[in-house]
Amino acid sequence: MLVTDQMGYPVEIPEQPRRIVSLVPSQTELLFDLGLDDLVVGITKFCNHPAEKVSSKTKIGGTKNFHFDQIDALHPDLIIGNKEENYQEGILQLKAKYPVWMSDITNLAEAMEMVRQISLITNKIEPAQQLIQKILNSFQNLKPTRKIPAAYFIWRQPYLSVGQDTFIHQMLKSCGFVNVFANFSRYPEITATQLQAAQPKVILLSSEPYPFREKHVQEFQALCPSAIIKLVDGEMFSWYGSRLQYSAAYFEKLMAEVAVELS
Secondary structure, rough: EEOOOOOOOEOOOOOOOOEEEEEEHHHHHHHHHHOOOEEEHHHHHHHOOHHHHHHHOOEEEOOOEEOOHHHHHHHOOOEEEOOOOOOHHHHHHHOOOOOEEEOOOOHHHHHHHHHHHHHHHOOOOHHHHHHHHHHHHHHOOOOOOOEEEEEEOOOOOOOOOOOOHHHHHHHHHHHEEEEOOOOOOOEEEEEHHHHHHHHOOEEEEEEEOOOOHHHHHHHHHHHHOEEEEEEHHHHHHHHHOOOHHHHHHHHHHHHHHOOOOOO
C-alpha cells in the first residue's frame, strides 16, 4: 500500500510488514508496546526499552551511524526512522533499497499522529487507539497552576539547551515552565553569562543525551545561586512514543517538588 509519511514522502509498504527495522529508541519501544515483538528484527544500540525484549534483537549501529551490511542481512520490508534523530545521508541510502517511513515530531499532536500512522501500516489500530486515548487523557489532566522561568540542558561542554521548535519545549510548556531560551535556535549553545542573564528560577539537567549527575548540580548552582537545580529523566521529556503514557504523572510529581522548593 502507498502511504505518506510525516515528512510528506510517499512510501510503498507491504500490506503486512514482516521484518521491521527501527532506527529510533522511542519508536522501537512503541512497536513492542503495540505487540509487534516478533516482527521487529533490527534496532539501534540506543534502543533500551523494553529491556527484556530488545536484548535479543540485532543492533544495526547508532541513530546516526547505520551499519548497512547488518541491515541488508536482515532483509527488512519496513524501516521506521525520524527526521531529527537520524541522519539524512544514511536515510537516503536506505530509501534506495527499502521502504522507509519517517516521522517528524515537535509537539504532542504530531506524536499522537505518529502513533496512529504506525498503527495503520502495522495493522495495530486498536491497541494504538487505546494508547493514544490514555496519553491524551493524562495530559488533559495536567494542569499547572503557575508559570515558572526555566532552563533545560541536554549537554555539557558546551552547554546546550532547547529552543521553542522542539518537542522538549512543548513538554516544558505542559508543565508550566517558561523556557527562558525559547527564542534561541533549536538546540542553542549557551554561555555561562547568557544563563545568568536569563535568570531562570529552575534549571533542569537531563539524563540524556548527556548523562547529568549529582556532581553537576553544584556547577550550575555556582552560576545561578538562587535557582533550583533538578536532575530530570530525559526520556519523559524527549521520547515521543508510548513512553508518553508515563510522562504526565512524572511531570505532576516534578511540579509538586518544584512548588515546595519555591515556597
